[in-house]
Amino acid sequence: MQTDAIDAGHAPKEPHLRFQFSDSARQFHAAKFGMWLFLGQEVMFFSALFCAYAYYRNQFPDAFFRASQHLNTTFGLLETIDLLTSSLTVALAIHFIRQGKRGLTSVMLIITIACAFIFLVMHGHEYATEFHEGLLPGRFFHPEAHLEGPALPMESAMFFTCYFFLTVLHSIHVLIGIGVLSVVLAFNMRGKYSQAYYTHVEVGGLYWHLVDLIWIFLFPLLYLVT
Amino acid sequence: MAAHAETHSHDSHDGKKHHGVGFYVGIWIVLLGFTGLTYGAAHVEMGAWNLPIALAIAIVKGTIVCLFFMHLWGDTRANQFVLILSLLFLILMCSMTIADVNTRFPLLAPPNSQRFMVSPRGQLE
Numbered sequence: 001m002q003t004d005a006i007d008a009g010h011a012p013k014e015p016h017l018r019f020q021f022s023d024s025a026r027q028f029h030a031a032k033f034g035m036w037l038f039l040g041q042e043v044m045f046f047s048a049l050f051c052a053y054a055y056y057r058n059q060f061p062d063a064f065f066r067a068s069q070h071l072n073t074t075f076g077l078l079e080t081i082d083l084l085t086s087s088l089t090v091a092l093a094i095h096f097i098r099q100g101k102r103g104l105t106s107v108m109l110i111i112t113i114a115c116a117f118i119f120l121v122m123h124g125h126e127y128a129t130e131f132h133e134g135l136l137p138g139r140f141f142h143p144e145a146h147l148e149g150p151a152l153p154m155e156s157a158m159f160f161t162c163y164f165f166l167t168v169l170h171s172i173h174v175l176i177g178i179g180v181l182s183v184v185l186a187f188n189m190r191g192k193y194s195q196a197y198y199t200h201v202e203v204g205g206l207y208w209h210l211v212d213l214i215w216i217f218l219f220p221l222l223y224l225v226t
Numbered sequence: 227m228a229a230h231a232e233t234h235s236h237d238s239h240d241g242k243k244h245h246g247v248g249f250y251v252g253i254w255i256v257l258l259g260f261t262g263l264t265y266g267a268a269h270v271e272m273g274a275w276n277l278p279i280a281l282a283i284a285i286v287k288g289t290i291v292c293l294f295f296m297h298l299w300g301d302t303r304a305n306q307f308v309l310i311l312s313l314l315f316l317i318l319m320c321s322m323t324i325a326d327v328n329t330r331f332p333l334l335a336p337p338n339s340q341r342f343m344v345s346p347r348g349q350l351e
Contacts, residue, residue: 029302036305040312047316054320055327073265080261088254091295095250209296216287219261224268226276 016197028199035203039210042173046214049166053221056158063155068225070135070143070152071163072126076223079122080215086115087212090181090205100195102188109185112208116178123171130160137161163222170218173211180204245294253294260287 014024021027057064093108134142141157184204187193193201264283272279293299298306 033302033304033308036308040308043309043312044315047319050316051320051323054324058324058327077261077265081258084254084257084261087257087291087295088250091250091253092247095245095247098244206296209291212295213288213291216291217281217284220264220268220280220284224264224280226268226272226280 014197016199024196028202031199031203032206035206039206042210046166046169049162049169050217050221053162053166056162057225060153060155060158063153064159065225066150066152067135067156067159067163068223070130070133071223072129073223075122075126076219079119080219082115082119082122083212083215086112086119087209089115090208094198094202094205097188097193097198097201098195102191102193105193105201106185106188109181109188113178113181113185116174116181119174120171123167135160137164159225166218166222170211170214173214177208177211180207250295253290257287257290260290 017024017027021030089108089111093105093112096102096104096108130136134140134144136142136157137160138157141154141160143152143156181204184200187200260283264280264287267279267283268276270276292309298309
């Protein structure tokens, strides 16, 4: 049992235990703390873009409201539900590997990765629509040729600048998350993880939750401007 | 060593209580409920209150994800501290920027200031 192994000193060394750690628990905490430091850095990385968004929305509230009307709120809502579901399944993957249920962990990871792909496909569809309508950042913003209804003010270009920077950066994180979770899934299917050792599942899961966390804020800020 | 073992060995026999599948599904349903609330609140005309309410709901959702999905509830102080600190920096950066641009005003020329105008040749007149 893992409790014997953690009681260091006379316990046999575990294969996953690196030499610089006295026991598995310390190694686990170090890995998790490292991931949290990375996530803290990620929050500040995104904060620059959130700050730009806050500045321009504060400058051009009306242009932001009218630009936001051209986003597909139904898609935004479905993407939110999709990411929340993937967050649940990755939390369940960690829950099952803690009980040593490798098969169920793999199933949960596969569902999570599938949700990530669904998200990317949906967002890609949105991007295609926006490219077609000329709703692009900065000087590429030329909606008058393609959009029906009242013309958008030129300040709306700043909304789409913020929109594209925030969502493309977020989508890159989704892509990286797919990579991380795929590696974790491959290791799990090879039987690398158990009740006693599942650091990668926990740490990869934390990264995935951050992707969901950022989207929770992006959805009302981009799709539901009032 | 035994104190550190608690958070690593996630078994019922170590005396630390762990949530079941039902708990996580419950959290998920609560999050879906809040998503519906966000969507509904955006379609109610509340004037200036729409943005603070939408942000408040998002903060509640984010807190639930951090505490229960990311297991910050009962986690080590170090992990909690890292997240709180990074959020404080985010708030500092955004609030100071907005406070700056919203409190700017055109500078007034002091009385008799023409006396100190610079000539095209770069000399004080």
